[in-house]
Amino acid sequence: MPDWLIERGIGEDRALLIENDRVLAAKCRWHGELHAGQQVEAKLTTKRGSRGTGELADGREILLDKLPRELTEGANLPVVITRGAIAERGRLKLPSARPADTVRTGAADVFETGKTVHRFPSGSWEDVWEEASRGQVDFAGGSLLFAVTPAMTLIDIDGDLGPGELGAKAVHVIGDRLGRFDLGGSIGIDFPTLEAKADRKAVDAALDEALDHWPHERTAMNGFGFVQLVARLEGPSLLHRMATSRVGAAARMALRRAERVEGAGITLLTVHPALKAKLKPEWLEELEKRTGRQVRIETDPGLAIEAAAAQIISHD
Structure with a gap:
């Protein structure tokens, strides 16, 4: 079974999910950030129906959802962070939270349950970090180019192979990097245009297999080769950190x-x-x-x- 290994760094904690020396997923948490699953006390400062804003004891502002009808402004309540703050070009998305009694217990926090080690296996974090820093992943015959936008993370596929072969090779690399970059939210993949419907279905099937381990929803490939994925977003991905x-x-x-x-x-x-x-x-x-x-x-x-x-x- 793969194991989560944790490095307690300076200014950040790092996590790698490793199986047989292969990195399956990575996460990074900067010290002082609010993170998904964290319970805090908030004062309700504004309320509009079931939504509002809250203020923490240290003055930080958060967005609130699923507020009970009877709750009034000025009240204090325990809340659970559902998404950390995400910086975007020109703005900051505030952390999101819900009242603690409305949040189901989710997956265990890997930073609490993982095995803390002095050092990761040699080169493992460096490889993940450098790929995220470049925003590019090369593979035999092609490459993936990642771009973070306020609307979604875009993945462009480029290479010298024929469109069908290039798309088929790319899906396996995409399946690996979604976890390694800790991606979530809306993700768009621009495949090479495939004229034949049968070719698009073949790449679609390969993508289904490559993403079988990764909870998400997605569209089928359209005639222009575009596929959209939607997955749970809990905080900034490694690509978001590099971009912002x-x-x-x-x-x-x-x-x-x-x-x-x-x-x-x-x-x-x-x-x-x-x-x-x-x-x-x-x-x-x-x-x-x-x-x-x-x-x-x-x-x-x-x-x-x-x-x-x-x-x-x-x-x-």
Whole structure:
């Protein structure tokens, strides 16, 4: 059976579902975020029918749904987060919640039930992170290009193979990456146009098989090769984080690299100047505590945002 492994990082926790050294799914939770399944106390600030807004003790605002008719503004109530906040271009979708007594117990929180490990298997998180950062997955004869939009996540299929063969190969890669990128919500797949209805049905059947493990609803492929998937959305996917909080994601990855270099001396972390401002003092203190080494930060404007480098240098 596959096992969820958990890394407790600096600024984030990471989860990988691994079976026989193969990553089936990945999740990432940034510290301080509200997440699906979390119970909090909220004060009802506005109410319009069964919907409204609430305020938490720390001042954060949330959206509320399924409010009882008799509840009035100003009341306090326990609620369960059903979707975390999601940043989009030009706006932020506030976290969504419902009264605790209206929420059925869902699947177990993998960050609570998974096995905490000191380190993931070598290269496993790096492979997932780098693919999400690129927004591109290559396979024999083609590639998938991922684009996050406010309306949906789009997957474009490109390659040199014939349309039928390209589509058939792509479905298996798509089936893998939906879990590895923790995708949910509305997802559009643009397959190469297949003129024959029989060819479209064949790719449709292959897609059914590839997504059999992933709860969702979907449309059949239309004449232009477009398929829409809809799945439960609980928070930002890895692709969303890269699209809307790229510097924050890269800063956390830089700390992970710095934590993993070994040796005696000083940890030298070289980053793009934009990353330095994201490295919170408490994160650097935690890095020094975990490694037992002093940390020095240097900047290099020639580095890519994602290309932070860590090494051990001798004491001056």
